Amino acid sequence: MFWRLSLGGETIFMPQRFNYIDFSEEITSDPKHKAILSTDRYTNTEFMQSEWDKIWTKTWLFAGLVSDIQEVGDFFVYDIGRESIIVTRNEAKKISAFYNVCQHRGNKILSLECGSVNKVSCPYHGWTYKLNGKLEKIPDVELFNQRFSCDEKSLKPVRVETWAGLVFINMTEESASLETFLGPIIDQLNPYHFENMKLVKHQTVSLETNWKTVRDNFLEQYHVDFIHPQHASFVDCCDANNDMWPFGHTRTMVLSPVINPRYSMPEEPPDFMSQYLNGLELDPKDFIGKVPEIREAIQKQKRVIGKKLGFDYSEFTDDQVSDVLQYDIFPNIFMTIHPERLWIFGPKPHHSDPNKCSFSKWTLQIPKNKIRDDKRGLELLPGSSDYAYPKDRAKHEIFSREDVVEGRNSMTITIDQDIHYLNDMQAGMHSRGFEAAVLNNDEERVQHFHNWVDNWLSKDSLWSKISNFK
Ligand code: FES
Ligand SMILES: [Fe+2]
Incomplete structure (x- = not known):
């Protein structure tokens, strides 16, 4: 996706940015191979078996x-x-x-x-x-x-x-160690102290789609303007900055809360931003005509409110305080990360059918008892009070795609919208009228993921070389 920037009447197109980052001289991010996303990799049982032999039983x-x-x-x-x-x-x-x-x-x-x-x-x-x-x-x-x-x-x-x-x-x-596998990701995420967060929701939906279809969906933002219209008033997917790592890991960083630059700038803060501002004791009226200033104001105010509540933002950069960060760890999870909340998502292949998978979501939050003064019901992140803190472990809710589509269960409106389409994508993989996907520049993380799938499946995969097994 290229977005338009008007400068002196001239229209300039700005692409997302993709930075290839090696872990070391030996552990490089680009496998120098372009995978073809043909339908068989989503439907073929032999392909599925190779994934089991070369990926699922070999990696962390x-x-x-x-x-x-x-x-x-x-x-x-x-x-x-x-x-x-x-x-x-x-x-x-x-x-x-x-x-x-x-x-x-x-x-x-x-x-x-x-x-x-x-x-x-x-x-x-x-x-x-x-x-x-x-x-x-x-x-x-x-x-x-x-x-x-x-x-x-x-x-x-x-x-x-x-x-x-x-x-x-x-x-x-x-296999080489988890540390070798995750490289610098470990240090980048240490400030979040996930170990201090508490599981508040655990959900699994069964889908009739290949596990990689789920990964593909969450590896690109090309679909966001179309199936997630509500995002227009809080994230700038057009200008995302992406890091591409070895073994198929990636990261995307999306500015938030901001207005998607494809749309015109509103005079007043839209609902989501007003809710966010109110939760942080800021008055949305003060931002009439100043909507582009909201992101920075939220970054500053979180640090002020955080001090009052006993939540420490000092280890975080301003971007980390406000923006949406998604880390994609190959092969089985991706994480949407805020200082206050972690969402872990994981598609898991079916044991024998390439057309099926399950898709889980773990919601973890900083516990309320880590916040000294919670009486005013302040939210550091909108939506964080939607989750009840269970006395014991959060119940594992297991449901079907139909339960989501018919409104009986939800993984948040955005994920529900994604779930709506995933079975239809798999149906298309079986059509005589479709052969292979064609990807655009902004779908480069999808391509990267599949390039690495092919590398893992190859005889001389980088992981086998690093690990020293055949
Ligand atoms: S004791 Fe486990 S199978 Fe017999
Ligand atoms: Fe989506």
């Missing part, structure tokens, strides 16, 4: 939240493809992960999504494992003629690492 995957495993014995189960993985806190400072499959006859051991146990015990014949996966007890062990050690029959481990309250797993022992 966001699996859940440290806040779900705070106490010794707490666990959660992460299902991906046909695998099910248990993540436990087995000691005060130690987290373990292992395949959720009993070494007696292969039963799935834990079927709850999360909870707390003293031991990991298979319900079928009672084989019992310690919280670190070590086999501890076999009922009637003398019945087994075959001799084996407990070590041999312990649960098969999976690599696990945590960062900023987020748990990542990796099914390949030889």
Whole structure:
């Protein structure tokens, strides 16, 4: 998308900016390959199988939240493809992960999504494992003629690492570290202290679309003017600044709250901006005729109000205080980030059907008890008071696309609008009347993502070279 800037009667077109940033001399951002987005990569089961073999089982995957495993014995189960993985806190400072499959006859051991146990015990014949996966007890062990050690029959481990309250797993022992995988992203996001945020909503919608269709949708802003008309009065997608990283990660930075430059500047602050100003004790009337000054005023006022409320913005730049930042971590999550709130989104492929996936959203916020004076109901970010703080863990709401389209469930109006289109995109991939996507300049992050999908699938992928596995 090119937007028009009128200078002395001349119209200038301004594109989005895309900056290719290497992690190191060896870990470069451009895989030097242009993927063709033909329909088979969205519909073909062999393609899906290669993704499983070369991506999902080889890379670091966001699996859940440290806040779900705070106490010794707490666990959660992460299902991906046909695998099910248990993540436990087995000691005060130690987290373990292992395949959720009993070494007696292969039963799935834990079927709850999360909870707390003293031991990991298979319900079928009672084989019992310690919280670190070590086999501890076999009922009637003398019945087994075959001799084996407990070590041999312990649960098969999976690599696990945590960062900023987020748990990542990796099914390949030889893979390089999470730190190598995320590079400078870690330092950039450390000021947000996601580990201090609290889960206030957890939702999953089932979709009849390939997982990459979901990724594609959130990797471009070309569609925003068309299916999200409400964005015209709070974000400037036309002028987004994008960072393109190795392994398929990207970031987009979108100015907010501002008027989309494709539209004329209103005299008075539109509703969204007025709500934002009111929440921060600023009077929208003071901005009549001065709407372009609102973003800067909000950046300053948040720091003032933040001090009063005990929320510290000192680690953040002005842009981070106001703008919309989206980090796309390959392959399974993207995060929309504000100092006060984190949205994690994750499409997950179906275990056997390339035409299906599930799509989850975790909403985390700074807890109210971190704010000293919350009595006036002030909001540092519009919409943040829409979420009730659950006493225990936020319930995992699971629903269908129809529930969203028919208004029974919502992931916010914007995401609902996206969800509306995703199944239709997949239907198009099966049409005799369509062969391959054609992308414009502003869809460069989609192209980057797919270039890297192809790199991961190739024999000599960068990840395999860095990690030293075949
Ligand atoms: S399958 Fe688990 S104890 Fe038999
Ligand atoms: Fe969208």
